[in-house]
Amino acid sequence: MTNNQIITIERFLLETQPDYARGDLTALLYDLALGAKIIAAQTRRAGLLDILGFADNVNVQGEEQRKLDVFADDVIVRLNDHTGRLCAMVSEEREDWIPIPAKYTKGSYVLVYDPLDGSSNIDTNISIGTIFGIYHAVDEQQRGRLEDCLQPGRDLVAAGYILYGTSTMLVYSAGQGVHGFTLDPAWGEFLLSHEGMRIPETPTYFSFNHAAASHWSEEMKQYIDWLQHLDEPVLTQRYIGSMVADFHRNLIYGGVFGYPSDPRKPDGKIRLLYEAAPLAFIAEQAGGYGSDGSQSLLDMQPTHIHQRVPVFIGNRYLVEKAEAFMSASS
Numbered sequence: 340m341t342n343n344q345i346i347t348i349e350r351f352l353l354e355t356q357p358d359y360a361r362g363d364l365t366a367l368l369y370d371l372a373l374g375a376k377i378i379a380a381q382t383r384r385a386g387l388l389d390i391l392g393f394a395d396n397v398n399v400q401g402e403e404q405r406k407l408d409v410f411a412d413d414v415i416v417r418l419n420d421h422t423g424r425l426c427a428m429v430s431e432e433r434e435d436w437i438p439i440p441a442k443y444t445k446g447s448y449v450l451v452y453d454p455l456d457g458s459s460n461i462d463t464n465i466s467i468g469t470i471f472g473i474y475h476a477v478d479e480q481q482r483g484r485l486e487d488c489l490q491p492g493r494d495l496v497a498a499g500y501i502l503y504g505t506s507t508m509l510v511y512s513a514g515q516g517v518h519g520f521t522l523d524p525a526w527g528e529f530l531l532s533h534e535g536m537r538i539p540e541t542p543t544y545f546s547f548n549h550a551a552a553s554h555w556s557e558e559m560k561q562y563i564d565w566l567q568h569l570d571e572p573v574l575t576q577r578y579i580g581s582m583v584a585d586f587h588r589n590l591i592y593g594g595v596f597g598y599p600s601d602p603r604k605p606d607g608k609i610r611l612l613y614e615a616a617p618l619a620f621i622a623e624q625a626g627g628y629g630s631d632g633s634q635s636l637l638d639m640q641p642t643h644i645h646q647r648v649p650v651f652i653g654n655r656y657l658v659e660k661a662e663a664f665m666s667a668s669s
């Protein structure tokens with residue numbers, strides 16, 4: 340931990356990033372931290388401002404878009420489209436990938452993000468989050484193309500999430516461990532609070548939406564039964580319905596979060612590019628693992644920016660056990 344030192348995210352990034360990453364990548368992460376502060380401030384006021392309720396449009400997933408989703412998406416684009424650090428972006432809220440306007444210098448990174456995951460929880464005051472992943476452009480000479488956006492999680496340069504909970508936390512990894520920062524609302528600074536995060540070897544939770552149980556495959560039901568009957572350790576069940584919050588709790592206490600496929604949702608619900616892959620990257624950096632039930636989420640080549648994928652993520656042995664059960668169905 341921090342030895343009682345007060346370390347801001349800015350100082351941590353400047354001092355811990357390797358030399359090659361101290362330019363654009365560090366600045367990009369710092370801009371995302373600024374975006375987190377702006378979104379957190381608006382989230383905190385959601386009950387006060389006329390910000391609750393639905394925007395007029397429906398997003399590409401066919402879901403009703405909450406106004407706060409639109410706000411968060413807009414903040415991230417406006418913070419990043421003109422900095423000369425990115426050549427493309429992908430947002431859950433936009434049908435197509437986002438090119439950098441021709442009037443701005445283009446950079447060599449690609450930002451993929453879900454601006455506000457778990458947004459159906461906003462009006463009940465439950466934790467929500469932002470998820471992001473950062474890639475290098477496939478070809479830095481080009482101006483940004485779809486293929487720069489469609490990269491497997493294994494090629495992520497950095498990934499992270501912001502949790503808007505009882506406090507606001509930013510958790511990220513640039514491939515050298517996972518580090519967490521808590522926003523001090525009085526100072527407006529993210530302070531290092533969780534250095535070198537690791538999933539505890541002994542898990543505590545499993546997190547699945549059991550409302551779908553009657554639609555699960557036999558193998559899936561057997562896996563849940565196995566989780567429910569573990570003796571050592573005995574696991575307990577927690578499910579928020581806001582993946583960042585579920586993932587974060589299981590990162591701190593150990594466990595497995597899953598959103599499997601079923602006949603109604605053959606590919607599950609979670610999006611590969613800007614939800615599953617970034618969280619799988621964090622999980623691996625913290626000693627855990629993310630899988631679609633048969634392979635690492637990080638090894639999957641996305642074919643579509645909004646592709647969905649079944650997800651099992653958390654302690655490695657719990658996720659590998661899911662793979663073992665699921666392999667019986669193939």
Ligand code: AFP
Binds near residue numbers: 455581608
């Ligand atoms: P929303 O952003 O529409 O609230 O969806 C959030 C989410 O993709 C993910 O954060 C949750 O884990 C999952 O959906 C919950 O879905 P169910 O309500 O079907 O369990």
